[in-house]
Amino acid sequence: MRSIGEMARDSGLGVSALRFYDRAGVLVPAWVDPVSGYRWYGTEQLEESRLLARLRRAGMPLADIRLILAGWSGADTELVLKLLEAHLRRLELGLSDARDEFSAIRALLEHRENPMxxxxxxxxxxxxxxxxxxxxxxxxxxxxxxxxxxxxxxxxxxxxxxxxxxxxxxxxxxxxxxxxxxxxxxxxxxxxxxxxxxxxxxxxxxxxxxxxxxxxxxxxxxxxxxxxxxxxxxxxxxxxxxxRLVRLPAGRRVPVEVPAFREAVETGPVRASEVREQSGAACDLTVLKVTRDGAVAVCENDEEEHRVAVNREFLLDALDTAARDELVLEFGAPTAPLAIRRTDTEETFSLLMPFRLEN
CATH class of the missing domain: 3.10.150.10 (DNA Polymerase III, subunit A, domain 2)
Structure with a gap:
């Protein structure tokens, strides 16, 4: 049997992703400890987990992944091939549409005056x-x-x-x-x-x-x-x-004591980014939320609501370069940038782009 940590390491899927795919019925552990709730996987599930990771990297919809895994375990190669070919056609059509739109945008740029x-x-x-x-x-x-x-x-x-x-x-x-x-x-x-x-x-x-x-x-x-x-x-x-980029809707501003908050970020839980949406590489994410008592907390639970996930390294860089013992974190929507502001001026600040949390 493989622990969930071992499965995450060997498959390329994060622990949180494995939990999500268990809840979704896509990759269910072979055994779950009834006392601790800890998940254990059979050796034969490693191949399926690696296949799942590849399909997710290729942008395969979850509904199709479920069918592919079912067909894979049942040696139904015809179904698997048809689903792969259908997804590949969708990607090719999407790429073709994107090329057309980009060509139109380039044409608009060529005809624009350069006001700068x-x-x-x-x-x-x-x-x-x-x-x-x-x-x-x-x-x-x-x-x-x-x-x-x-x-x-x-x-x-x-x-x-x-x-x-x-x-x-x-x-x-x-x-x-x-x-x-x-x-x-x-x-x-x-x-x-x-x-x-x-x-x-x-x-x-x-x-x-x-x-x-x-x-x-x-x-x-x-x-x-x-x-x-x-x-x-x-x-x-x-x-x-x-x-234009810094013109954001007002969000909820929460003061933080930097030394304590930095320690919480450094020692708190992280999750690996699954979607390679920033700089083409996976990274450690820190998931933050504002608690009911108005403090900023590093989330422990994957199911927390009103979260914002940011690159942990980038967050620590922003805290260090601000060189202040107290800062203000401004939270907008989960898809809006996280603003890190000084308390003495509105004109020196940094923004961190959030990661999508799909599970």
């Missing part, structure tokens, strides 16, 4: 506080993208407008925004994406209270402080409209 182009043709020379700029870069750098397929996200956006510099980074699964006040540099809005290595070089110079002058001139950025200078070219891409 003017944001890189104006020179701006704002002065900022070195400690404030250092804190802002520390608050967002962790969210910059390292995926070469998305070069437009491979740095930090500097958005200068209205007496402030906003720095923004995102890797599609998390976003961080911070604001720094400026003196000088008044004029039209200017934007530039500073590549991550250049951002790191800038941050290395921000070690004292010397005034800092930024110069954004076309595709070039220069930072001067304390008689030292770092300069380089900006990325020749356009950053997504982050203002």
């Amino acid at each position: 182009a003017s944001l890189r043709t104006t020179t701006s020379r704002p002065a900022v506080s070195a400690p404030e700029l250092a804190a802002a870069l520390d608050a967002v750098r962790f969210a910059a993208c390292a995926d070469p397929e998305f070069p437009m996200l491979g740095g930090v956006l500097f958005d200068i407008e209205g007496g402030a510099v906003r720095v923004v980074a995102t890797d599609r699964y998390r976003m961080a925004v911070a604001r720094v006040g400026t003196t000088g540099g008044a004029g039209p809005r200017v934007q530039a994406i500073v590549p991550s290595p250049l951002v790191d070089a800038m941050r290395a110079l921000l070690s004292d209270d010397a005034p800092v002058e930024l110069t954004l001139d076309g595709d070039r950025v220069v930072m001067e402080t304390g008689g030292r200078q770092v300069a380089g070219r900006c990325l020749d891409h356009e950053f997504p409209d982050y203002r």
Whole structure:
């Protein structure tokens, strides 16, 4: 007999997924301890569990999976093949439809004017506080993208407008925004994406209270402080409209004491992501909910309602970079981003994209 943990390890299905498939009658354990409720599986069920994992990765509907497993155990190859072929046709039709839609979208993009182009043709020379700029870069750098397929996200956006510099980074699964006040540099809005290595070089110079002058001139950025200078070219891409992305419906705000909450996340239960929806790889998920007494708890029960699941590593990064003993977590719908906000400002925060919890 195999324990549920051993079955999860050897099959590629998470423990929570195995529990779900038991409740759904898809993969029922050979024996359940009547006292502890612990599930045990027969050796012959390993092949079925691996087949189930493959079918789920291929996006097979649960109803068809149930029939395939029944046909598999009964050697009904005709039924199994017909279900596989039908699902493959659905995938091919869906891919064909998606290609058509993407082609139409590309055509629309080619005919659109690029309203962002003017944001890189104006020179701006704002002065900022070195400690404030250092804190802002520390608050967002962790969210910059390292995926070469998305070069437009491979740095930090500097958005200068209205007496402030906003720095923004995102890797599609998390976003961080911070604001720094400026003196000088008044004029039209200017934007530039500073590549991550250049951002790191800038941050290395921000070690004292010397005034800092930024110069954004076309595709070039220069930072001067304390008689030292770092300069380089900006990325020749356009950053997504982050203002639209951070415009979220108001959610429920819950304060958390960071040291205790961080320990709860580090030591609390996790579940493995089954759907490879973020960065193409499975990860450990932390499932959070707001309790009746208004606290944030790490969920122990797969059947908890009003949950939000986020990448545990990303959550810990966001807590660390905020560098505060108290933060505010803002919960919207389970499918809405989880906002992590400081208590002293509304303009420095991070967002974590949630994972779908299908079971």
